[in-house]
Amino acid sequence: MDVLWPKDKTAPADYGQDGRIFAARFSPEFIAVRHELQSIRTWAEDMLSKDDLDRVSLVLAEAMYNIVEHAGLTQGQFITVYARYALGGLTVMMRDQGKPFPDNQVPAGTKPECADFPEGGYGWLLIHELSDRLTYHRTEFGNSLTLFFETEVAGGAYPTINKQCPNFSLNRPH
């Protein structure tokens, strides 16, 4: 495993100190994204509520399809996704070696005006509305987008204490 996950005291015992982890690397193609979306959903299915699964699936679809359409990745380059579930939240980090966002900033996502009915531009609006926290870093290796979701806990038995978007550190870039 390439990822050194932050040690904290919030991971439930069932998932070990590091929580439960998902990692995948795939080609920047629609069909590959669709496949990984299903894999992540299957991985998260018994941990998240239906509502959380739905919004996580949509946000990840928007973010991954955005990479496919706009990062300008070429053959032989990949999208890498790491997800970590621990008590109170799901963190998903996506990395790619493509182009940076304009001005090195995540697009804000603006509410479309009803008058002109744009056919696009809804993706970032949905990402911002449906995720709980988002950070973007441009490094020498490319783009790194981290999304955090505060998730419902079955029966409300546990307090939501993992409020911070964990810092990720990698000992190897890809």
Next chain:
Amino acid sequence: MKLDARQTGDVSVLSVRSPRIDAASAIRFKDLVRENTTRSGARVLLDLQEVDFIDSSGLGAIVAVMKLLAPSKRLELCSLAPMVSKVFSLTRMDQVFVIHESVEDGCSVAKG
């Protein structure tokens, strides 16, 4: 991506036979709607009963189809799953489209 078209009274009903309208299928969806509405009447009802996932590209495709059909034909929607409905409300597209509970509701409005 599949689409079934039928005429119910003066309403052309298009039923999407696919669980997803997303970036991977948006172009095919647009083409299918275009092919199936060349001879339709003034009202086109898009039945989304079998769709449980739509992303921004799918939403954009539906908006594109609405613009394509206007002004002679009006696109209305029905049978939105909760997550599909949420995408429409977050983007305020629920204010733009006429949305019916079911195919029956959509067709009965025409008769009334």
